[in-house]
Amino acid sequence: MSFTVRKGEIFSFLGPNGAGKSTVINILTTLLPIQKGSVKIAGYDLKKEPEMVRESIGIVxxxxxxxxDMTVREILEYHGRLYSMPKAARQKRIDELLDLVELEGKRDTLTRHLSGGMKRRLEIARGLMTRPKVLFMDEPTIGLDPQTRIRIWDYVKDINQQGTTIFLTTHYMDEADQFSDNISIVDHGKIIVTGKSLELKNALGEDIIYLETSDNRAASELLKSLKSVKGIREKSKGIVVMVNVDGTYLLPEMMDKLRSEGITIRAVNLKKPSMDDVFVHYTGKELRDSGTEKSSVVSLRAGRR
Ligand SMILES: Nc1ncnc2c1ncn2[C@@H]1O[C@H](COP(=O)(O)OP(=O)(O)OP(=O)(O)O)[C@@H](O)[C@H]1O
Ligand SMILES: [Mg+2]
Incomplete structure (x- = not known):
């Protein structure tokens, strides 16, 4: 893999289970050794200056x-001390983060007594304790309810605006779509495509236009002759037109053409491909990591005994 993340951006890795996302993060955060190639993070060479890299990064x-066996507060306190945060700054950040992830009431609770979502929120809070130059987040919001995800994203955007570069992996297509400056889709340990979400969606060239007109049959005949029209399906009340160019610009042209032939347009709708469509287009439809599925069935059985 070869890629560049620009300073100050939010960069996402999207990919199926087992694609290699966490492995890359583990290499970039010095947890796994690099066997081949070279990496620079925040100006430091990962092989030669791993301590400097560690000092520049945070990870969820x-x-x-x-x-x-530690309480919520102790987890954050300990982390702040490891990074030599002064006491006052530590206290302030802990209060701020407990408020953010709504664990204020659990301050003195042992982490083993937290619910799954609460643990997840505490993991995120810990990652946000310091203000690293680069923050790695490996599926940070997995399993969290939508309210929490929105709050956390507001905060992450905020620290990003204050200068922290974010490297993210996620299975939530909407998160990658909304928040990333750039997205790489990875599969089988390789980068398949990189771009901004709109570029990736437009590149699919699979915009779908729905039209209801005074004469659907005639409209269908007329539009078939356009070279950017890939196919037309007739529905009970209207027609569905698949086009291979940006529909935002083609649609007005189509409407002019129909009107000039005396056809009245009653309704229109334009659907652009979603990030889901982009993801499936590049990574196919087969399931990944069936091995993981099997092992979880085994542990379920063991649990029942
Ligand atoms: N410690 C390990 N030892 C051997 N193989 C591993 C180890 N960790 C991961 N792998 C394998 O490396 C491949 C990539 O795994 P990785 O965890 O990087 O995937 P991922 O993209 O993060 O997937 P997910 O979306 O499920 O988190 C998988 O085939 C996985 O089984
Ligand atoms: Mg992973």
Whole structure:
């Protein structure tokens, strides 16, 4: 893999299970050794200056890594101390973060007594304790309710605006779509495509236009002759037109053409491909990591005994 993340951007890795996203994050955060190639983070060479890299980064892990026997406050306090945050700054940040992830009431609760979502929120809070130059977040919002996701994203956007570069992996297409400056789709350990979400969606060239007219049959015949029209399907009340160019600009042209032939237009709708469509287009439809599925069935059985 070869890629560049610009300073100050939010960059997302999207990819199916087992694509290699976490492995890349583990290499970039010095948890796995690099066997080949070279990496520079915040100006430091990952091989030669791993300590400087570590000093410049923060990470929210995909897996839960909280110490079960520590309280919520202790987890954050300990992390702040590891990074040599002064006491006053530590206290202030802890209060701010407990408020953000709504764990104020659980301040002195042992983490083993938190619900799954609460643990997730605490993991995120810990990742946000310091203000690293680059923050790695490996599926940070997995399993969180929409309210929490929105709050956390507001905060992440905020720290991004204050200068932290964000490297994200997610399975939530809407998150990647809305918040990333650039997205790379990865599969089988390779980058398949990189771009801004709108570029990726437009590149699919699969815009769908729905039209209801005074004469659908005639409209259909007329539009068939356009070279950007890939296909037309007739519905009970209207027609569905698949086009291979940006529909935003083609639609007015189509409407002019129909009107000039005396056809009245009653309704229009334009649907652009979603990030889901882009993802499936590049990564196919087969399921990944069936091995993981099997092992979870085994543990379920063991649990029942
Ligand atoms: N410790 C390990 N030892 C051996 N193989 C591993 C190890 N960790 C991951 N793998 C394998 O490496 C590949 C990439 O895994 P990785 O965890 O990077 O995927 P991912 O893209 O993060 O997937 P997910 O979306 O499920 O988190 C998978 O085939 C996985 O089984
Ligand atoms: Mg992963």
């Amino acid at each position: 892990f995909q897996e839960l890594t909280l110490d079960r």
